[in-house]
Amino acid sequence: MTHVLLEIHTSALAGMVNGPRQFARWAALAADEDHPDANLSEETFREHIAQGDEELKTLWKRHLTTWDFAESPAWSPDTAPHTDARRTAVYDRLRLGPDLRKALDCAAPVARVQSPTVITAEYIPWYTPERASARSFYWTAYERKLRAKGWPDEAVASLDEASRAVVERLCDPEQEAARQAKGLVVGYVQSGKTANFTGVTAKAIDAGYRLVIVLGGTLNLLRAQTQRRLDMELIGQENILRGADPADVDTLVGVDYVGDGDADWPHFVRHGARPSTLGAFDIERLTTRDKDYVRLAQGIRALAFDEKRDTNRPLYDPVNLHHAAARVLVVKKNKAVLTKLVKDLKQIHSILGEIPTLIIDDESDQASVNTSDPKKWQKDSTDRTAINGLLSQLLGLLPRAQYVGYTATPFANVFVDPADAEDIFPSDFLISLPRPQGYMGVQDFHDLDSPVPFEDRTYADSQEKAHVRGIYDPEDGSTDDRLQEAMDAFVLSGALKLFRTAHGVPEAPFRHHTMLVHESVKQDDHAELALRLNTMWHEAGYTSPTGHTRLAHLWQTDFAPVSAARAPVLPSPTSYDDLRPYISRARQLIGSGGRPVVVVNGDSDRYFDQLDLDFDRTPNVWKILVGGTKLSRGFTVEGLTITYYRRTTQAADTLMQMGRWFGFRPNYRDLVRLYIGREESFGRSKSVDLYEAFEAVCQEEETFRARLSVYAELVDGKPQVTPAEIPPLVSQQLPWLKPSARNKMFNAELVEERTPGRFVEPTAHPTEPAALAHNTRLWLPLLEGCSSDQEQFTYYDAANDRTYRMSALLNVVNPGSLMPVLEGLRWEHKEPFAPNLHYLRSLAARPDLLKDWLVIAPQHAGRRSLAASIDGSRPLAISRRERRAGRGPLFGYISDPKHRATATRIAGGGTPTNDSATERLVTPGRGVVLIYPVIDRDTTITRGTLDASQVAVVFSVIAPANALPTPTGLLHFRAKDSSKGATVSVGH
Template sequence: MPTGPEMRISLAGNSPTAAGWSPKRGPVIDLFVNDKISSSNGGLNRESLNRVVDESLDILAHCVDPSIEEANHAVLVVGNVQSGKTLSFTALSALASDNGYGLVIVLAGSTKDLEAQSEARLANDLGINSFLRNWTHFPHPCSDDLAELRTKIENWKRHRNGDSILKQPSLIITVIKNHKRIVDTAEVLGKLRSVLKNVPTLIIDDESDQASLNTKARQNLLTGKTEKSTTYDSILELRNAIASHTYVQYTATPQANLLLTVGDVLDPSYVKVISAGDAYTGGEYFFRDRLKELVIELPSADLCDPKSMPLDAPDSLAQALRFFLLGVAATVLSKDAHRSMMIQASQDTDPHRTYGRWVEGMLSVWPLLLQDQHENELRDDFLVSYNSLKETHNGLPEFRVLMEVMPEVCREIQIRVVNSKADGRKIDWDSHPYWILVGGMKLDRGFTVEGLTVTYMPRRLADNADTIQQRARFFGYREAYAGLCRIFLLKDSIRAFTDYVDDEIQLRNDLMEVPNGSLKEWKRKFLLSKSLKSLTRSNIVGRKSVSRISLDAGWISLKYLDTPSNIASNNATILDFVDKASAHFGPREIMHDGEVYVDRRRIEIRNTYLTVHDAEIVRSLLLDLSLSEIIDRTLVTALCMQLDVLMGSAGVIDIVMMNNLNTKGQKGRTGQNVRTNMFIGRNPQTASSIEELNYSGDRTFFASDRLTIQVRNQLIKDFGDSTNAVYWLSFHLPDSVLSDFIVESL
């Protein structure tokens, strides 16, 4: 079948919101922006910061109006992995202070490392320790802080009420996401409930899909119980202690947040999708645009098996280390910023020491080998890696120059094991520029690795979509040095990351198109890579009617287009589509192909086709159909979600009008018979070659690399003595279908 020109479908942004109040910029946010510009070393400029501020204003506009004394609300903010979510919620905090919020509580990660990371960023971005006194910080408040908290809150209220000339700072509380610490904070604030009654508050939950949610939701759904997991229960206590507040959930993987039980107090009613900056390099960058350049497949033998670790380091680890050291050497010569390598080995902690020992061994031996004038093998290996980097990174110094400093570079690297059994030393990025981090779970989520260029991940594939995405610490603002990046992954992990790109784009696009950002009536629907078992961990899923629909390559048909109440409207919809598509693209007769399909029947019943270049025309057809059965509605929704992918590299969809929509010669069939036996077979069936065929059969009329839609006009005689013409649709899905469909039935 002929192909048409490629067409790109643009993604829509959020619809204008209908916020109940309108927050404004003030001195705190202006100071925040100016400080970030003056101290920026990551490409932040006033334009990109103003975008962050505008998005944060929209989020704040959907938080509780500070003039309301008793109200609470839960909202969801969706970013990308390593894309600046912390910057967003620090900007949101600054705007809250400017607009009458007296208290901000940040649930700052579930580990001490993440908590320290978030506190450091808040201190830097908000000037918590500044003499300008925009904030008073209380980390992990306990009963000993009760009196001072009361005084600070009362001082802030006096200033707000006009009884204090001197500006009084807003309060910010940081708490690790540990149920005991959260309960302690809730108890302190509960004792101040009367003081806090008219103090508008933000509760910001960083990485909100982790630890915060009720891990007994699925069990409750099945048993009818109302049990609560400990961290979830502690967050409820915290929220109950504050009369007027908004619970703001930040995450890059919102699947868990979107599948909470209807009526759950953490179930968000509003969603905001925030954008990444221009220099952001994420899933599309690494797994679509530059997959072949920057992603290296690990041999299956290099899978980290904690029960059977080899004695010697795999060659691929040495290759990854050479890439990293060459990048560091180039950085040393250019006096650039940090460079880091990350080894995500295993969930088990025992292999971490092994990988660390292997790296230490290479870094200690290689300088000696490189200084040996008779040793050429290692230098040759470095040259191979150098030539690869030279193809992807502009301005790489000469190989000779890099190798001159290589022995010293090897001695400059700091190696740190990051896991629950490690010594707990904080990684002070300002103390040293070049790091290799080895770990597993602690490097999965929220952990920022400064200047990360090389990732070595020989671990097994995660089962859940959100888990594997959170492992992508190599995403981030790396465009300036992306050519130095290399990502070493096993084959199944490469497939999962690659497939997830389309799933993530579709989810973000769907969320951006939610009318006014309101999730109350939004029907949950997701794409899920066939290589993954689930969207998220099953124990938190509280929605009753969520099911997985598998869309496999081959033929699939709508089932119930012959419902009496819908025949007339659907016939009109399909004919209108054919007329519009014919006017735009022109019907053509399908002639003898010679290899795929044959149609030598008389001309009035020969198949004709259209090649449609615009997915929106097809999407409109599908969405305008009147469908009585959930099986058909689900199929249509799934197809609409993947239309852009299903258009293939040619950017077209083929429409085949079976028998040119002619009913001549039909005697009438039952709808049940059509549903089970849609397609006319080859004629004659005894033909042994193409030359002997008069017709190759309906199933042969499709394009192998893109979506084909067959439209047929079928006489149906189900309804008494009458016979009805019913226009019926069948779809042939190409092998490029990468994802299944998760749907909620409302």
């Protein structure tokens, strides 16, 4: 019966190509001829689902997930994707009963995932669901491949949604008018951007794009990785073999991947025959795994598209377009290679205007951006750097070319001059991809806004405690670094992977096991470090009692408790004796070939070919990798488990790209360790905390994404702003760390940032005593004006089931009383607060938007509370705050996380609470200022008094939640526009 039921359900659901329909009717139609006596009752259906019929559950989960993710479907245009409302609409159309709905919800819960954030110019919709489903040969093959690789339905549906968001904003390949679209897709470091642009490529060529140029890195190793990925998962075996018989050796001479072993071919997509014989079209590769684009007559002919069915019609005419083969090139961002391609295209110029072309630029902020200084250009001309100039030529030669850049660090791209029509500014769309499921990113290494006091954090609730270790051990006071401990952790984690494999965990995630040591960009330093590591390896004594004692201690004090807290369901040794047999095997794998350490710093492709670091072609890479720049962008270090990182840089986007420890760590997240520099010297007089620097930069990245999501909301069905109108949205927290390289930051200046209902916490307070005294005396009248009695507030945190309390002094002041204080403050760096001050200044003149400010001065209770009189003031609560090492004068945080919810609610944000004190103060047009007089850790309070020069009055300000000067837009900014020779104001 199970087989019959599955057959009927499969047939019925397959017929619902335009959305869910009444299931009972479609199932009856499917059963009518072959299984007229089948039991199609809802009770039978529910029983099979409840009893764990996996095939039936998988079938329904796939279809329900597809409907959950559908974007504005005609059958339910008013429900948002992956929401309960959408699922209810699906069930209603299927006409399923409540019991069956509950069973299906248990078997296939609604995926709570984010959709891509899209900032877009207006465009003409053309990529309709009907058109997408009518031509989906390569997308269907790619989707099938992803499922075979073990991708869950939610991940496939999310990729479908994200890739569609890109393709639908390209131009219609069949349209008569030649038009280009340029866009930028922002992912996370090592988060699967290649999967997205492979999906985009599949859908684009299905839709009619016939020339695809993928710019795949600056080294052949990176280019070859991208080529192999496209060959394996999209292009497929039949297109690679081009009619050759895989069983006939004589026909395979010179064919890619032959000789890599028969085991490789099953991993390649198979279409069943040449796609052109199946009613689709073939793909011709103009580059191969081992060969970049070469300038040959054959290459020119391949680009000529001489297979038109109707020579009197252009290639983009549907009669010709959907029968022509697609051409795919994966090329390096290399001047010589791109010059050859440009020259060949010029020789077939007569047809270039007819070719719908897609240009994918991987790591688009590297090499592609024009970094020449406009101040040095001759009048009325633009000087371009080599790769940028060649990209400009490609776009000029191909009037139907669509340019899509991909990066995890978009700062340089959004700084491109939007007025330069020949450049790569994403004028048509900017898409931020959601954080994928299973991804291990900054949130998994930093305790961002954790409400748990640092001293109370555990392996279970602290990412830092679980995964992050300093370069030096803070407990023993030794100046010796922990490189030996990091190496021990590498051996130990390798043994734990082998233990898990032996106890039923799939072996695939543990194929490669690597450690990354990244200290410097200098090759001499790499050689010296590799020598030290090799010596350390041979003296580690991993087969001796001393070595085992050291590993046993590390396992007992670090790995065992972390794994117990983070991965309790995975197999774990009960004692070190259970793990000991696997230590020997891990040591053998790491030391195979007599080379446990591999230096990765060469400049040539030949150098990389000698390293055996092709993670696709090498069966097992268990090595310690030492390097610098070559390991910091594009190069995916597979199986990375232990990282020892000390390298500094002065560009935030470069720093982010160095986070190779971000990525997917299936079945070994708990084993990942990051040894990172804390409070180390940098240059002559600076000290940096690399861990805090990563936290600051990645918080800015998340803020960038969050702001984009605000501007992505449509107003009256139209975009609030286009990409050309969006400011860089990039701020700088660390005085030594710029958002991007200086030569990439010529064209944008943020003037105003509107933040209704959001915390603004300036951190660059001065350190010079006179400036501190000046600021403190500006604030004292507002503090002195506070009520004599303390107000008691409570806030219930439902997520953590905890109630927080705050005692505070209050003072209601008019806008005219606060602005002189804010305007008169002195700063170590005034630029970060200037856009917010501009906004607050504009609110002060709008009594319809801003009625008053509530000053809240939190007070303390308990044994550790501090209070003091400042310059003879009434006693005030004093807090201690640290200026974080590496941040110069910057404080790490301002407001107490426990106070934020109350302050936000009073400013009109959030949802109503059950606290009468809070709700009594909620008034339309009221903003909130949280004030904390703070001192450094080593400042002494003498007889209950402090001098104003000893105190930094730090504050957070929240404008009223409804305080928007205009109904659209949250920003007022100036953008340098070379076409106008002046500034452009947007938002007023």
